[in-house]
Amino acid sequence: MSGHDERPRPGYEERLQGFTGRELRPLTRAQDPVNQPMIRHWTEAMGDTNPVYTDAAAARATGRTGVVAPASMVQAWTMRGYAATVAPPSPSAPGGFDALVALLDEGGYTSVVATDSAFTFLRELETGDHVAVRETVESVSAEKRTALGTGRFVTTLKTYTDRHGATVATQRWRTLRFRPAPAAPPDAAPAPRPRPAVNRDNAFFFEGAERRRLLIQRCTGCQTLRHPPGPCCPGCNSLEWDTVEASGEGRVYSFVVSHHPRHPAFTSPYLVAVVELAEGTRLVTNLTGVAPDDVTIGMPVVLDWLTADPDPTLPVFRPAPTEAP
Amino acid sequence: MTRPPRDPAITATGAAPATTSACALPRTRAYAEVAPGDVLPELSVPLTRTLIVATALASRDYQDVHHDPDLARERGAKDVFLNILTSNGLVDRYVTGWAGPACVVTAIRIRLGVPGHPGDTLVFTGTVTGTSDADRQVEIAVRGTTGLGDHVTGTVSVRLPEGER
Structure with a gap:
């Protein structure tokens, strides 16, 4: 190899x-002394129209004795x-x-x-x-x-x-x-999306996602919603919980445009956002159907589902339709 | 042994003399009228394949990655890319184009980031970051970005004519 x-x-x-x-x-x-033809080739290619490089009268008008070479060109003479x-x-x-x-x-x-x-x-x-x-x-x-x-x-x-x-x-x-770095063969299958780390605390979330339901954990002791999933209510310390299904409406609370590091399963750049759900909890997700430059904080978004190769199914968000309610 | 730096911008009046050229000479900014925080107008340079090759050859850089797409890819790039002499040349053009023909460039310090590939556009922005009364030098921070991110960041120092007080 x-x-x-x-x-x-x-x-x-x-x-x-x-x-x-x-x-x-x-x-x-240098092979050649500083000369007008090579200066002209340089300034034409660079799109540099400063007349002191090619017009002796203009150069003299700036106090010089004749044309000068662009400063940055010094390296070119000795290539x-x-x-x-x-x-x-x-x-x-x-x-x-x-x-x-x-x-x-x-x-x-x-x-x-x-x-x-x-x-x-x-x-x-x-x-x-x-x-x-x-x-x-x-x-x-x-x-x-x-x-x-x-x-x-x-x-x-x-x-x-x-x-x-x-x-x-x-x-x-x-x-x-x-x-x-070895180039990926152009016909290689795209890399699978990284798998979520599923455990007993968060399995309900991904199982819900498979059925295209966005579930939020709720403490049955004090009814407080929480995300990400955890075994214990941070408010009342109860270990008892159930879930409610989110409406799928929310707003962009914060976001980043990820350019690096690259991952073969993702097309860079891509959007990672914290979406505040209408129910009040926030979740880290991807934004889809919107260009990075068009995302704004507070922008209304709605739930959509991404089915990755072909599992898992994951919640993503796209801009909410803009028609008046 | 070292010749003292020649400063063409200085005349008896301290200002650049009027042009005697047939074509109108662009105006040069005077040191007195420049202050830290001044923002340079943006400059967009479309990176055509022809420009990338023409500038590489005008700078006498015959490395294959600047003109041969197949060899560029073999060496790990996605296509031919701008050579560093051209990044320097374009930064030079950007700052001297703003400062005017009587300015004298005293330093260009750049760091290269993402490559400049055909089809992209290199957009320069700049800000005056410092002035030095003793030698009328002005330092400008320059950034040239493409769709991939920062292609070049750095600073340029130029000496300007004194100008009216």
């Missing part, structure tokens, strides 16, 4: 931590380009970059995504500037579980310099190198 041996290899952690403080990329000059990106990695290349990537690959961390970038700009770049960059490893994290998969955060510092060696910008850069 998995091509990777996920057991820790002896010495792997030490080899990985050996990269801390190490130069990942020695001072590497390695297409040919180097598709070339096979060579662990003997100068600097530790390919060696670190090879070591991470060995650990199964074959995918990469950037997570943080913190730039400080010391001056603007003008056409004719020629940028170089060097990169040093600050840290390699312990293995972390993330939404994308299990991986390690690699934090580096990139220092950008001009042709005189003066620093023009620095960038703290963090990437997640991760083992992709």
